Structure formats: C-alpha cells, structure tokens
Ligand code: IPM
C-alpha cells in the first residue's frame with residue numbers, strides 16, 4: 228500500500244476552521260482508493276506568532292521540506308495587522324513559498340453548474356466556465372529587492388522592485404504551455420508591456436518559446452484589459468499565465484465569477500519536491516469561528532493534492548465528484564447561496580457541508 232506524508236498547517240481564522248473537515252475528507256478518500264496518508268500538523272501565520280514569536284518557525288519549515296505535500300488553511304487577521312511587515316502572518320506563507328521554491332501557482336476557476344446563479348455575472352456568461360490561472364509565485368514585486376520605507380528629502384517613501392529574470396519567466400511560461408496542451412490549447416500571457424520594462428522582457432521570453440509548442444495558440448494581453456475581459460467575456464480564456472501580483476489580483480476576480488471565493492482551490496508547485504495546497508480565500512475574520520465558512524475550497528485543494536503531488540488521481544476524481552453531487556443535491560453554504568431560494572435544511576454550515584461530502588464519497 229502506498230503511503231503519503233501530508234503536513235497540515237491550519238493557520239488562522241476560517242483557514243483553521245475548515246481544516247479538520249478537509250482532513251476527514253482526505254482520509255476517507257485515502258481509504259477508498261487504498262492508500263495511507265500520515266498527517267502531522269504544525270504552526271504557521273498568526274497562531275505561530277502567538278506560540279513562538281515567528282510566523283514561520285524553523286520546525287515548520289523543516290517539517291514542510293520533509294513532507295510529500297503541505298495542506299494550508301490561511302494566514303492573517305486583525306489581531307496581527309499592526310505588526311511590522313516582516314513580522315506579519317503573511318510572511319509565514321510567503322516564506323514557505325520561497326523556501327520550498329513553489330514558483331508555479333495553479334488557480335483553476337471552474338464553475339459548478341448549480342452555482343451559476345451565485346455568480347456576479349449573468350448565467351450565460353459563466354455557464355461551463357473553466358479557466359486556469361497560472362500565477363508566478365516566487366518572484367516579481369512580491370520578492371524584488373530593494374524594497375522598504377525610508378527617508379528621502381524630508382519625507383518617507385515606500386518602494387518595491389518588480390524584477391523578473393529570463394529563467395524565471397521561461398519556467399513559468401513552460402508550465403503554461405504544457406498545461407494548455409493538456410486542456411484546450413490556448414494560452415494567454417498577461418503583462419503590462421506597454422509601460423513596464425520587466426513586462427517587455429516577459430513578453431519577449433514567452434513569445435520566443437511559442438515555437439516549442441506549435442499546438443498551443445499563444446496570445447498576449449495587457450493586465451488592465453485582462454481584468455476587463457474577465458468580467459466581460461470570461462469564456463474566451465483557457466489558460467492564463469502571469470506574474471505574481473497580476474496573478475494575485477486576477478485570480479480573485481476569476482474566483483468571483485464562479486460564485487464564491489469559497490469554492491476555489493489552488494496548488495503551488497516546485498520544479499521538484501513538495502507541493503503546497505491551499506484555498507484561494509483568506510481567513511475571513513468576520514465569520515471565523517461561526518461554522519459559516521465554506522469548506523469546499525479546501526476540500527477541492529485536497530483533490531488537487533491527490534492529483535499533482537500524491538499521484539492518486541482516483542482519489543482526486545472521487546472528491547470532485549462528491550462535491551459536485553452535494554451541490555447538485557441543492558446544499559449550499561451562505562457564500563454560495565446567491566439569489567436562490569434555498570430550503571432551510573439545505574443551507575448548511577462548515578461541518579455539515581463537509582459531512583455531506585463524506586457521505587457522497
Ligand atoms: C493569496 C493571498 C496572499 C498573496 C497573501 C495572504 C500573502 O492574497 O494567496 O492570493 O498575496 O499571495
């Protein structure tokens with residue numbers, strides 16, 4: 228029997244709340260396909276600051292490096308908002324991405340049929356929507372040096388650096404081309420090449436790779452236009468590849484098209500080694516602890532983990548099928564209720580939603 232070691236980092240807010248139910252689904256899927264998943268748990272983000280003083284304790288990083296996959300809930304919350312930049316909970320997540328070399332962030336925006344009415348767009352614009360956003364995750368303005376806040380001419384200035392080297396652009400672009408090959412063969416590279424030098428290089432490097440993938444239709448789009456096109460006619464996209472900050476923004480936009488941020492999973496992959504899986508939603512401090520959070524983004528992240536890191540596609544399929552069945556049966560958490568008249572016994576909380584997925588597994 229194959230055995231997998233999964234390191235679980237619940238983190239803060241609803242991230243921590245959805246983790247227990249998601250781990251239960253993970254174990255049930257393992258039983259079903261006949262593999263074993265050993266779970267260990269650690270601290271990251273605000274809870275790690277409270278317990279150890281650091282958002283990314285050394286033992287957390289060491290354990291993550293040893294694991295086959297990491298499942299993370301979310302980090303951050305108002306309690307830690309006043310901390311200096313380098314001490315904030317978010318640094319824990321950014322530090323993990325960087326230390327584990329997780330340069331490729333896959334954020335699918337897939338609409339489950341019954342949720343079309345929960346989308347902020349008209350049903351016909353989003354029916355059958357299936358986009359994959361590939362976000363570069365370890366470079367760009369998130370990590371560029373120099374950065375800081377300093378005195379210049381008697382006032383404070385804040386600055387960051389948007390920097391991409393050719394090899395960073397090439398490796399994320401290749402992920403884009405390869406995944407486009409497995410999907411509908413269309414890749415749209417998003418940049419701001421009309422203004423930014425780093426984007427000019429980005430566009431040149433991506434274009435130069437196109438000959439290696441004659442079966443992929445490559446296009447380029449400026450990021451402002453891409454934001455507009457995502458809410459105008461989202462189905463024109465198949466795979467989008469873009470830099471760290473543009474991807475952060477566009478993936479939230481794409482998420483909303485599918486009805487709720489509460490539905491979207493993500494995978495962060497390295498060239499080799501451990502992968503990290505997390506819901507795209509944050510820690511939602513406003514509803515944390517109230518059994519209102521939608522656990523499906525984390526449960527679907529578990530499915531991605533089975534597919535991309537643990538090589539158990541049957542477990543991934545089983546989880547995704549169970550989620551689709553629960554939605555087909557009419558069950559909703561608050562965030563995906565939309566304008567529907569949901570029967571009161573079908574409007575469920577975090578635990579009940581996860582239990583329904585377990586039942587359907
Ligand atoms: C995300 C989040 C993170 C990011 C934060 C929490 C650091 O918004 O994963 O999209 O900006 O990358």
Ligand code: MG
Pocket residue numbers: 475476479
């Ligand atoms: Mg974000």
